[in-house]
Amino acid sequence: MDPAVHLRGAVCLLGRFPALAGADLDVDPGEVVLLRGPNGAGKTTLLRALAGLLPVTRGEAVVLGHDLVRDRKAVRPHVGYLGHSPGLYDDLTVRDNLRFWARAGRHELGDALDRAGVDARLHGVQVARLSAGQRRRVALAALLVRRPRLWLLDEPHAALDAPGRDLVDGLVRDAAAGGATVLVASHELDRARSLADRAVVVAGGTVEPEAANVA
Amino acid sequence: MWRDAALVAGRDLRLELRSRVGMNQVAPFAVLVLVLFAFALDTEGGVLQRTAPGLFWVAVLLSALLAIQRSAGLDAPDGVRDALRLSGLDPAGVFLGKVAAVAVQLAALEVLLGVGVVVLYDVELGGLWTLLATAVTATVGLAAAGTLYGVLAAGLRVRETLLPLLLLPVVAPVLIAATRASEAALEGVALDVAPADWLRLLVVFAVIYVAFGVAAYGPLLEEA
Numbered sequence: 327m328d329p330a331v332h333l334r335g336a337v338c339l340l341g342r343f344p345a346l347a348g349a350d351l352d353v354d355p356g357e358v359v360l361l362r363g364p365n366g367a368g369k370t371t372l373l374r375a376l377a378g379l380l381p382v383t384r385g386e387a388v389v390l391g392h393d394l395v396r397d398r399k400a401v402r403p404h405v406g407y408l409g410h411s412p413g414l415y416d417d418l419t420v421r422d423n424l425r426f427w428a429r430a431g432r433h434e435l436g437d438a439l440d441r442a443g444v445d446a447r448l449h450g451v452q453v454a455r456l457s458a459g460q461r462r463r464v465a466l467a468a469l470l471v472r473r474p475r476l477w478l479l480d481e482p483h484a485a486l487d488a489p490g491r492d493l494v495d496g497l498v499r500d501a502a503a504g505g506a507t508v509l510v511a512s513h514e515l516d517r518a519r520s521l522a523d524r525a526v527v528v529a530g531g532t533v534e535p536e537a538a539n540v541a
Numbered sequence: 542m543w544r545d546a547a548l549v550a551g552r553d554l555r556l557e558l559r560s561r562v563g564m565n566q567v568a569p570f571a572v573l574v575l576v577l578f579a580f581a582l583d584t585e586g587g588v589l590q591r592t593a594p595g596l597f598w599v600a601v602l603l604s605a606l607l608a609i610q611r612s613a614g615l616d617a618p619d620g621v622r623d624a625l626r627l628s629g630l631d632p633a634g635v636f637l638g639k640v641a642a643v644a645v646q647l648a649a650l651e652v653l654l655g656v657g658v659v660v661l662y663d664v665e666l667g668g669l670w671t672l673l674a675t676a677v678t679a680t681v682g683l684a685a686a687g688t689l690y691g692v693l694a695a696g697l698r699v700r701e702t703l704l705p706l707l708l709l710p711v712v713a714p715v716l717i718a719a720t721r722a723s724e725a726a727l728e729g730v731a732l733d734v735a736p737a738d739w740l741r742l743l744v745v746f747a748v749i750y751v752a753f754g755v756a757a758y759g760p761l762l763e764e765a
Contacts, residue, residue: 377627378626379623379626403627403629405627409620409623410619411619413623415552415556415615417556417559417560418559427624430630431629465620472627
């Protein structure tokens with residue numbers, strides 16, 4: 327079985343700075359992997375590179391069978407990326423935001439808002455009026471609409487209350503059970519460890535296996 | 542591409558309707574510019590009437606800067622830009638949609654400013670077809686060049702101040718050609734050689750920037 331993510335000596339430059347400096351990583355389909363490491367270690371860069379948002383300039387980088395070095399755009403339709411910023415238009419309502427992103431990717435809106443725990447009373451409310459946690463849930467709903475094969479989650483528990491954090495964990499488990507691969511960058515190690523099959527350490531732009539598996 | 546263009550145009554116009562930035566800020570600014578011109582120039586001796594076409598297009602240009610800044614700013618936040626890249630939307634469609642949305646807003650501004658020029662500067666409208674052709678071609682050119690330079694400046698921290706510096710010299714031919722064609726129309730000159738040449742320049746400008754934008758918007762969006 328081909329890995330969902332395969333990196334060998336992957337280099338990703340931010341300007342002249344090698345934010346990924348020869349990263350090695352293999353992740354199997356359906357696996358949930360925790361990325362841990364200090365601030366500035368390269369976790370976000372790694373996730374953005376895997377999403378095809380940043381160019382991998384050297385080394386091998388194959389995600390879901392797509393060679394990122396040759397064509398990083400090809401993988402994008404299959405990826406769901408939850409970054410630090412929610413990726414929503416403040417002046418549009420929750421429903422209009424989701425409709426736009428669903429139509430843009432030729433997806434169905436379906437029950438994504440309900441699955442992300444967005445209260446029905448908020449569907450017609452402008453995103454600008456939502457709390458940070460509510461925005462996070464809407465961003466999660468936008469990710470669910472894409473039905474991605476690879477989930478790339480950057481601090482997915484940030485700004486969420488306890489039920490919201492449980493909901494994220496449940497969605498990740500469901501996604502993995504359905505065959506999706508999940509990479510989670512998190513500083514909430516206890517929670518993320520309970521979610522992940524294993525953890526890797528990102529430091530100085532490289533990826534190393536953690537001393538022991540966490541499953 | 543056309544489907545994506547319609548989707549993006551609808552989104553941008555909906556965002557404008559919801560935020561009311563165009564109605565509450567850009568339109569009053571445009572009218573204010575016209576009023577300030579009237580204060581600054583001698584109202585006796587027909588100075589305002591003679592210079593009305595130039596003043597009109599300068600007011601359009603200054604107001605267009607605000608509309609273009611706003612349009613470029615909609616997709617500027619990090620998360621939105623990433624979502625746009627991941628969305629699967631055709632970049633050429635995104636460009637055309639944004640151009641269409643800006644053009645609709647500029648057209649509304651031009652109607653408002655046209656009424657303002659007639660009322661405040663006491664200008665009698667003539668050569669309506671030439672005026673209409675001038676407005677359409679100049680608007681498309683301004684919207685296309687503005688959208689292109691908007692995404693060019695989008696990734697820069699100083700984009701608010703840089704965009705006017707980049708854009709104003711580029712759209713100077715539009716200002717000159719639109720002013721000359723409008724002058725000819727208002728003076729009742731038929732659409733013969735002189736205004737037709739200026740209109741041709743406007744058409745060429747619009748075609749070049751639309752074509753260049755369709756080709757270049759994708760790479761520029763990646764770099765932004």
